[in-house]
Amino acid sequence: MRRTKLILKPSALALLVSLSLSTHAQATQPVTGTIVDQAGEPVKNARIHVHGRQQYVYTDQQGRFVVSAPLNSELHISAPGFDGHYLQVTDQTTPLSIQLRPGGHIERMVVSASGLHKYNLDMATPVSVLAGEQLSRRTEPTIGETLKKQPGVHGNYFGPVASSPVIRGLDGPRVRVLNNGLDTGDVSRIGPDHAIMADAMTTEQIEVLRGPATLLYGSGAIGGVVNVVDNRIPRQLRPEADTAIETRYNSVSDEKTVAFNHDGSQNAIAWHLDALHRQSDDYKVPAFTNDDGDREKEIDNSWLETSSLNAGLSYIGSRGLIGFHAGRTESEYGIPGHDHAHGHDDHDDHGHGGHDHGHGHDDHGHDDHDDDVFAKARQNRFNLAGEYYTPFAGIETLAFNTAYTDYTHSEIEDGFDATFFSSKTLESRFTLEHEPLAGWHGLVGYHFTKNDYTASGEEAFTPDTETTSHALFVLEEKKFGQLTAQLGGRLERVEYHADGIVFGFDEHDDHGHDHGHDQGNHEHVDARFTAYSLSAGLVWEFQPGFSWALAASRSERAPSSAELYSNGAHIATSTYELGLAYVLDDHDGDIDPYRGRFRKETANNLDLTFRKFDGDLSFTYNFFYNRVNNYIFLSNTGLRMDDLGGHDDHDHGHDDHGHDDHGHDDHGHADHDSFPVLQYAQADATLYGFEFELAYYLDQAQSLHVFADHVRASIRSGDNLPRIPPMKLGAEYRYQSQDWSAEVGITRYAKQNRVSELESSTKGYTLLDATFNYYFNFTEVDMTAFVRGSNLTNQLGFVHSSFIKDDAPLPGRAITVGLRARF
Secondary structure (H helix, E strand, O other): OOOHHHHHHHHHHHHHHHHHOOOOOOOEEEEEEEEEOOOOOEOOOOEEEEOOOOOEEEOOOOOEEEEEEEOOOEEEEEOOOEOOEEEEOOOOOOOEEEEOOEOOOOOOOEOHHHOOOOEHHHOOOOEEEEEHHHHHHHOOOOHHHHOOOOOOEEEOOEOEOOOOEEEOOEOHHHEEEEEOOEEOOOOOOOOOOOOOOOOHHHOOEEEEEEOOOHHHHOHHHOOEEEEEEOOOOOOOOOOOOEEEEEEEEEOOOOEEEEEEEEEEEEOOEEEEEEEEEEEEOOOEEEEEEOOOOOEEEEOOOOOEEEEEEEEEEEEEEOOEEEEEEEEEEEEEEEOOOOOOOOOOOOOOOOOOOOOOOOOOOOOOOOOOOOOOOEEEEEEEEEEEEEEEEOOOOOEEEEEEEEEEEEEEEEEEEOOEEEEEEEEEEEEEEEEEEEEEEOOEEEEEEEEEEEEEEEEEEOOOOOOEEEEEEEEEEEEEEEEEOOEEEEEEEEEEEEEEEEEEEEEOOOOEOOOOOEOOOOOOEEEEEEEEEEEEEEEEEEEEEEEOOEEEEEEEEEEEEOOOHHHHHOEEEEOOOOEEEEOOOEEEOOOOOOEEEOOOOOOOEEEEEEEEEEEEOOOOEEEEEEEEEEEEEEEEEEEEEEEEHHHOOOOOOOOOOOOOOOOOOOOEOOOOOEOHHHOEEEEEEEEEEEEEEEEEEEEEEOOOOEEEEEEEEEEEEEEOOOOEOOOOOOOEEEEEEEEEOOOEEEEEEEEEEOOEOOOOOOOOOEOOEEEEEEEEEEEEEEOOEEEEEEEEEEOOOOOOOOOOOOOOOOOOOOOOOEEEEEEEEEO
16 A cells, blocks of 8 residues: 555645735725626626635625625626626726626637636637536536537447547547546546546536647646536625526436526525435437347447535635535446457347346346446545635735545456556646736635556556646736737656566466466566646637637656556457557567657647627637647557467467457457557657637527537558547537527437548438426426437447447437426
C-alpha cells in the first residue's frame, strides 16, 4: 500500500488558506430589483451573475432579486429568449427596474469551464452548452449518447452501458470529462467498456469545449473538455426552495429511471440533495447478423443498474462562500461482447450465455445463468470549494476547488472478481482573479493532481501506476473597442511511478493464474514530462449580433500511463496492447524494454468561427485545423498473441485446439491467442473539419434547426486514423406554446469508408426522432408529461467510432414516457 495519508494535505491547506487570510475586503451592498419584459410582465428565473464570481441568484415568480455586490462591479443578467443585460453597481444604485428586450434566440449562458465566467457567445474557442429542457430531451444513460447531437461530438458507443464523448475524432486520454471543473475520477478513459461516473439527469448543464482546452485542465484536454455542471456545492441563495422529481420508462430496454433534485436555503446556509436510480434490461435492435453468423434481435449482456446519492452544504455570505459535497454512486452493468468470451460451457443454440448478472437471482427478468461477465463499479466522491471576494487590493476573487475520489471497478466472471481496478484521485485547483491591470483582466492559478491506480486480474493490461502532476497557468483578456483579445499559458510537470512492469510476455489464464510462459522481468519504472501550452484568441463583434473569432494554440500532452506501459490482452477490444515502453521483435515476438526518450504529443490548432446571434436567423460556422506532432496511436504489428515470446508455434487455421481463423474455438468462444498484437506508435497526424449549426424562427412558436459536423483525420504518411466518426447532418422542427411543445428531427450519419488498416468501412444510416411535452399544474405543482420516440423507423445503425460496432448496433425503435414535477 502507498502512503495515502499524504493525499489529504493539499485539501487541508486549501481550507487553512481560505479561512486564515487577513484582508481588508471591499465593501459590498445589497442590490435589489425587478426584471420585466417589454410588456411589463415579470421574468421568472432570470439569472443575475456578479462578474468575477461563481455566485449568482435567480429571480422569483414576481421577477424580484437580491444580490450582494461590491461597488463598481458588473452585473450580468440573462434569461432564455432575451438579450443579455449588463449593469454597473454604483453608490447611487437604487432598487432597480430592468426591462429585458427580446433578442437573439441563442441564449447567453455562462460557461463555468471558461475560467473567466465567459458567456458562450463571447468565447474565442468553440463551445456548446446543453441545458434546461433541451438537456432533458437529450438525456440518455451515458454522457456520450446524451451529447451525440452536439456539433463536433460523437460517442465511442459500447452499447447503452458505456459511451464516452468523441470530440473532433479524438477521445480517450485526449478528452477530459469533468464534474464541476474537476476530473470525474473514474477509469473511463482507459477502456471503452468503463462507464463515466456522471449522469445527465442530475445536472444543470453540460458544457463542451471543442479543441484544445489544456490551459486550465491539463494535457488530458488536448482534444477538448466535457464539463458536467451541477449544484452539489450550492453557490446561490434561493428565494424559495426548488424540488424536482422525474420518472421515465423506455421500451427498447425496459428501462425504469427515477431522479430527485432539491435545492434550498435559509439565512446564509444553502443545501442540495439529489438521488437517482436506473434499471434496464438487454436492449433490442433491428435484426442483424453478427461476426459469428448468428441472427440477433437483442444485444446480450447489455443490462444496467445504477444508483447515486449526493448531498451538499454551503455557507454563502457577502465576502464569499465555502461549501462541501459528499456523494456515492454504485453501478452494475453487463459488458456486451464479454458474455461468452472466456470459454464457458453453458450456452444456447447460438453459443450465447444467459443474463443472471451474477446476482444469483432473476431480479431483472433474465434467464438464470451465471456465465455473463459484468462490471461492478463504486465511487465515493468528496468536494470542498470556496471563494473569497476582494481579499486584498487588486484581487477580485481567491478561489479553490478540491475533490477526492475513491473509485473501484470489478469485472465479475462465474461469480468471481476476474479483474479489479482501483483509482484514488486527489485534485485541487487554486485561482487568483485580479482586477484590470493596464486594461488586462484575468487569473493565475495552480493545479495539482495525484492519482493512485492499481489493477489486478485477467484484464489488468496496465500496471499499478502513481501519477502526480503540478501546473501553473495564466489566462488574460483585454478589450480594444469591439475587439477582445485573450491570451493564456500553462506549464505542467507530470511524473509516473509504475510498479510491476513486465519486460517480456506475461500471460495468465482466465482467472489470473500463470500458464508457465516466460514471465519476463518485473521492474519499477519512473517517467517525467514537462508540457507547455500557449493560446491566443481574438473576438471581433464588428456589428451588433455578428462576430468573428480566431483562436490559435500550441498544446503539449504527456503520454498516458496506459499508452506507455500497457502489456496484455484487452478483452474489451479483442486485442493485445503493448505500450511505448517496449520494443517488440517482429521475428521471434520477444518484448524488451525501450531505453530511448519518450516524446510528447504536440497539437498546433487553429479555429476560425463566424457567429450571427441576433434576430430570427442565427448560425455559427466553425472551421478547425489541427496538426499534431508525435500523435500516439495503436499500430498493427502483424502479430498475434501466439506469436509472442514464450508461445509455441500454432497453425493459424484450425489448430490442434480447434481454433478457427476467426479466433473462436469449436464452441464459438473467443480465443485470446488469436488476438492481434497492437502497439502504441507515434507519427505526425493532421485533423481538420467543420461544425455548423443554424436556427431560424418562423414566429414566436415555430423554429427550424440544422446542424452538421465533419472531420478528416490521417497520419501524414497517408494512412487514415482509426474509428474517426463520419459526417453528421441533422435537421429539427420545434414548436413551443404555453401548454405544450413538440420536436421532430432527422439525423443522417454518412458512410465511413476512410478507414485504417485495422478496421472495416461502416454503412450510413438515418435516425428519426420525435418528442412531445405537455405542461400543466396539479395542486400548485408544475408538471410536465412527455413522450419521446427514438429511431422511429427502426433503422439498423452501426457506430463507426465504437470498438464493438459489428456486435452492438444502436437500439431499435424506442418509446420513452415520463413525468416531471417541480415545486
